[in-house]
Amino acid sequence: MKVTVVGAGAVGASCAEYIAIKDFASEVVLLDIKEGFAEGKAMDLMQTASLNGFDTKITGVTSDYSKTAGSDICVITSGIPRKPGMTREELIGINAGIVKEVSSNLVKHSPDTIIIVVSNPMDSMAYLVHKTSGLPKNRIIGMGGALDSARFKYRLAEALGAPISDVDGMVIGGHSDTGMVPLTRLATRNSVPVSKFISEERLNQVKEDTKVGGATLTKLLGTSAWYAPGAAVSALVQAIACDQKKMFPCSVMLDGQYGLKDICIGAPVILGRNGVEEIVEIELNDAEKAHIQESAAGVRKTNDLLEF
Ligand SMILES: NC(=O)c1ccc[n+]([C@@H]2O[C@H](COP(=O)([O-])OP(=O)(O)OC[C@H]3O[C@@H](n4cnc5c(N)ncnc54)[C@H](O)[C@@H]3O)[C@@H](O)[C@H]2O)c1
Numbered sequence: 001m002k003v004t005v006v007g008a009g010a011v012g013a014s015c016a017e018y019i020a021i022k023d024f025a026s027e028v029v030l031l032d033i034k035e036g037f038a039e040g041k042a043m044d045l046m047q048t049a050s051l052n053g054f055d056t057k058i059t060g061v062t063s064d065y066s067k068t069a070g071s072d073i074c075v076i077t078s079g080i081p082r083k084p085g086m087t088r089e090e091l092i093g094i095n096a097g098i099v100k101e102v103s104s105n106l107v108k109h110s111p112d113t114i115i116i117v118v119s120n121p122m123d124s125m126a127y128l129v130h131k132t133s134g135l136p137k138n139r140i141i142g143m144g145g146a147l148d149s150a151r152f153k154y155r156l157a158e159a160l161g162a163p164i165s166d167v168d169g170m171v172i173g174g175h176s177d178t179g180m181v182p183l184t185r186l187a188t189r190n191s192v193p194v195s196k197f198i199s200e201e202r203l204n205q206v207k208e209d210t211k212v213g214g215a216t217l218t219k220l221l222g223t224s225a226w227y228a229p230g231a232a233v234s235a236l237v238q239a240i241a242c243d244q245k246k247m248f249p250c251s252v253m254l255d256g257q258y259g260l261k262d263i264c265i266g267a268p269v270i271l272g273r274n275g276v277e278e279i280v281e282i283e284l285n286d287a288e289k290a291h292i293q294e295s296a297a298g299v300r301k302t303n304d305l306l307e308f
Helices: 010-022 037-046 088-109 122-133 145-160 200-211 213-221 227-241 286-303
Strands: 002-006 027-032 057-062 073-076 114-117 140-142 171-173 180-182 246-255 261-272 275-279
Touching: 002 010, 002 088, 010 027, 010 037, 010 227, 027 037, 037 057, 073 088, 073 227, 088 114, 088 122, 114 122, 114 227, 122 140, 122 246, 122 261, 122 286, 140 261, 140 275, 145 171, 145 180, 145 200, 145 213, 145 227, 145 246, 145 261, 171 286, 180 200, 180 286, 200 213, 227 246, 227 261, 246 275, 261 286
Parallel strands: 002 027, 002 073, 027 057, 073 114, 114 140
Antiparallel strands: 140 246, 171 180, 171 261, 246 261, 261 275
16 A cells, blocks of 8 residues: 655645554655655654554655655645635635646556545645546545544534544535534434534534634644644545545535535545545535535635636
8 A cells, every 4th residue: 555645744744644653554655846855754754663663664755756656545735835814715826736737747657546635725626636637536535524524523522521532523515714514413422412412502603613623723823734634634545545434524526416516525425445435415404505505606616716
């Protein structure tokens, strides 16, 4: 199992670290455009191997795609992150060119790969890869919902005063401050709806805190977060690499599901060795349906800025 991670910055390196620590991949190649940067990160991470007990071999390369050849899974984290006060959508001007070029180079050397898109604005970047890479749609996955759901569970546990392992919940829709649809109605504490434990007002606060989860961290850190994004990507990579058939909300190309077509947006999917093995359609109420449609309108507006 060979995994390439493009972009050895905060998210890329964190993702490589989590993949290595979980010890399911034989090789992780980190690639960056900045001379020597990926090599340095890879060497630093390899020096944790004896301490953290993994055998995954991590190598770093500067823009040499020949070293990524034969990758089973490629993760794209290259591009600029947002600064405090910025929206993810504002990154499109720079990141679209980077993502298009990177995905084309990856496919050239690994035509059978599965691509996980992380760079923002992620739903539009995933859409761009669909339109330009020539890969089948089950092999292009945008990571956003797995992270947003982890943040949702964190906020739910906080509100409930419960351990995170007690709560379950999912965020679908666009990966943006306004587009996220945290499914509070379906969130549970050990199968019991969370509304049994907290007021509607508190639950609404959880929803709002979840939606600005990334912006809150960007304000605190001065740049966007990396631990939870890296962990979320590594969970998707592991589900595919180990054929786990796990369900995550991911940004995938919809073809009529949720009343949407020709758009990448967060929906629950089953991930396994073939990438997206199934898109799961859950029954939404009218408010949730309206929110998804609104969210999709926002994603389409950003997609309109893309040039193929
Ligand atoms: N989808 C999500 O849930 C999610 C979460 C967090 C961050 N992000 C996004 O991930 C991206 C990376 O964030 P970060 O914090 O790691 O940024 P970062 O600046 O720390 O790292 C980005 C890296 O990409 C490299 N890079 C730039 N152009 C490249 C190219 N053409 N080829 C190879 N490498 C190139 C840079 O040299 C840099 O090392 C941002 O767009 C950010 O918004 C997405």
